[in-house]
Amino acid sequence: MIKRGTVKEQLTVDSVSIKKNGSCPLMPEExxxxxQALGYPSTTIIYLAGSETFGGQRILIPLRAMYANLVDRTSLCSQRELSDLAGPESPLSSDLPHPPPPKSEKELIEEWKKAGPRPRPLPPPPARPFYAHEKEGWYGWIGENDTEPDxxxxxxxxxxxxxxxxxLDYFVSVQADAFFPGFHNDGSGWPDYSSLIMGHRLYQTPSGITYRPD
Structure with a gap:
């Protein structure tokens, strides 16, 4: 944008203030x-808790090089065990509309000839709104909102x-010998996943080791 002249002023990013604000989570390499600086040997078993890792498995390569015993629920539990965690589930009925039967080339030509004047193209649809669960995080989509589609x-x-x-990740994190959050306090005022775990650990096992990178 600077080369094109869209932005003319100098752009600067204060990474220190962003990290202190909690807007920049720690990378797995960090x-x-x-x-390592805290003295944990390379044979330490590390359980990776959380829904998804930003950047995928590629971002975890430096951390796996330092600590080979990096596991998560997918490596410790089989697909059958994860399914048993959900319990028996009835099959869902497919309510998707069925496509119309294909038409021959002759039928398509006849329909084209019988069709009237071609309508003008419609304007583009409006931009999709951002719902609360997309702004607030993992806890936002739990609650219901009248403005969201069913x-x-x-x-x-x-x-x-x-x-x-x-x-499951929450339970393992609470019972772990030590807990190291990669992201904490995003500045929104809402409790995040890490802060809930740290509060639970403080209540249940005050003597447990809980690190606070901030």
């Missing part, structure tokens, strides 16, 4: 360096599975 049954089931898997 977590590994901090754990989710499909399969979406309800996916959300239920995510809650169960997050609960």
């Amino acid at each position: 977590v590994g360096l901090l754990l 989710p499909s049954p399969i979406e309800f089931r996916r959300q239920a599975h995510r809650l169960l898997w997050d609960a």
Whole structure:
């Protein structure tokens, strides 16, 4: 944008203030360096809690190089065990509309000849609104909002599975010997996943080791 002249002023980013504000989570490599500085050996078993890692498995390569015993729920639990966690589920009925039967080339030509004047193209649709669960984080989509469309049954089931898997990670994090959050206090005023775990650990096991990178 600077080369094109869209932005003429100088752009600067204060990474220190952003990290202090909680808007810049620690990268896995930074977590590994901090754990090494704290004296944890390379044989330490690290459980990676959380729904998804920003950047995918590629971002975890430096951390895996430092600590080979990096595990998560997918590596410790089989697909059958994760399914048993959800319990028996009835199959969902497919309510998707069926496509119309294909037409021959002759039928398409006849329909084209019988069609009247071609309508003018419609204007582009309005931009999709951003809902509360997309702005607030993992806790936003749990509550209902009248302005959001009704989710499909399969979406309800996916959300239920995510809650169960997050609960499993939560339980492991609370019971762990030490807890090191990679992200804490995003500045929104709402409790995030890490702050809930730290509060639970402080209440249940005050003697447990809980690090606060901020």
